[in-house]
Amino acid sequence: xxxxxxxxxxxxxxxxxxxxxxxxxxxxxxxxxxxxxxxxxxxxxxxxxxxxxxxxxxxxxxxxxxxxxxxxxxxxxxxxxxxxxxxxxxxxxxxxxx
Numbered sequence: 001x002x003x004x005x006x007x008x009x010x011x012x013x014x015x016x017x018x019x020x021x022x023x024x025x026x027x028x029x030x031x032x033x034x035x036x037x038x039x040x041x042x043x044x045x046x047x048x049x050x051x052x053x054x055x056x057x058x059x060x061x062x063x064x065x066x067x068x069x070x071x072x073x074x075x076x077x078x079x080x081x082x083x084x085x086x087x088x089x090x091x092x093x094x095x096x097x098x
Contacts, residue, residue: 005034031045048068051064051068052064052065
């Protein structure tokens with residue numbers, strides 16, 4: 001899913017003030033567009049929203065997000081190890097073993 005997120009690089013530094021409310025609005029709009037394009041991720045987003053609603057402070061919310069990301073990375077690592085075992089158990093191409 002991360003490969004579907006498009007980040008804009010800020011090529012030039014400006015002196016204008018950073019507006020967190022504007023950045024939040026932009027991020028929410030981007031999330032809405034993403035979920036419109038990929039509605040199968042809406043239940044996952046609802047789960048994240050429910051968890052974050054209970055987190056309290058912004059610091060707690062960031063901690064919860066870090067834990068959620070870490071859990072998904074562990075899950076992906078487990079799947080990668082499983083796929084690797086499958087690939088290693090396959091006979092090498094051209095070895096004459098069928």
